[in-house]
Amino acid sequence: MKIIIVGATGTLGKHVTAVLEKEHEVIKVGSKSGDLQVDINSPESIEGFYEQVGNFDALVSTTGNGHFGPLTTMKYTDFMKGVNSKLMGQVNLVLTGQHYINPKGSFTLTSGILSEDPIVLGANLSAVNGAVEAFVKAAAIELENGVRINAISPGVVEDSPGYFPFFPGHPPVTMDRVALAYVKSVLGAQTGQVYKVY
Numbered sequence: 001m002k003i004i005i006v007g008a009t010g011t012l013g014k015h016v017t018a019v020l021e022k023e024h025e026v027i028k029v030g031s032k033s034g035d036l037q038v039d040i041n042s043p044e045s046i047e048g049f050y051e052q053v054g055n056f057d058a059l060v061s062t063t064g065n066g067h068f069g070p071l072t073t074m075k076y077t078d079f080m081k082g083v084n085s086k087l088m089g090q091v092n093l094v095l096t097g098q099h100y101i102n103p104k105g106s107f108t109l110t111s112g113i114l115s116e117d118p119i120v121l122g123a124n125l126s127a128v129n130g131a132v133e134a135f136v137k138a139a140a141i142e143l144e145n146g147v148r149i150n151a152i153s154p155g156v157v158e159d160s161p162g163y164f165p166f167f168p169g170h171p172p173v174t175m176d177r178v179a180l181a182y183v184k185s186v187l188g189a190q191t192g193q194v195y196k197v198y
């Protein structure tokens, strides 16, 4: 299987990559790192990326940023950071990628626990994660040629200790469990699902 992993060099992505590349051709992608580069904030960059990479069987996205900060001082431009990156960046990987993906291929996007278990400073990421999950459920009923789509919603992960103070009482999830959820999405048969790894 030819699998594209956008965010392959990141905290989550490197674990997903390590598992999938044992038995599959994995193309590692970042904005600066990896085998190929794309900027998910730019529709033009995404179009050029797919032209370069051609047809593929699965795309995994373990990328996307948002604004982390207090609601009381949050501005439109702060909020749009998550909309433009984690939401529209991932959505655009699907909107454009659907024209390059092979029949019975799959898309796997990343949301996160904040869509249903909010924390202080997390309003932007909560909203964006919820939107990613809603998009996945809706896109699943329209994608053609047996193409599937799922989202992975991890809790705070054990390899991100810098986030722990912001997630009081949240048990960190192991990287193995997170990586397995992506494997289930890519190699399994389900679609329109949100796999929660809390």
Ligand SMILES: NC(=O)c1ccc[n+]([C@@H]2O[C@H](COP(=O)([O-])OP(=O)(O)OC[C@H]3O[C@@H](n4cnc5c(N)ncnc54)[C@H](OP(=O)(O)O)[C@@H]3O)[C@@H](O)[C@H]2O)c1
Binding pocket: 006, 007, 008, 009, 010, 011, 012, 013, 029, 030, 031, 032, 033, 034, 038, 039, 040, 041, 062, 063, 064, 065, 086, 110, 111, 112, 113, 153, 154, 155, 156, 157, 158, 160, 163
């Ligand atoms: N860490 C956690 O505890 C946790 C928990 C739940 C959900 N999540 C979600 O999981 C996703 C990944 O998080 P992470 O902690 O693994 O992030 P990370 O360590 O910062 O890794 C981000 C990855 O995305 C790439 N990237 C960054 N900007 C990009 C762009 N504009 N276009 C294309 N690629 C880009 C980076 O490569 P370059 O440096 O080459 O750009 C890197 O490979 C995020 O959506 C995050 O919200 C994380």
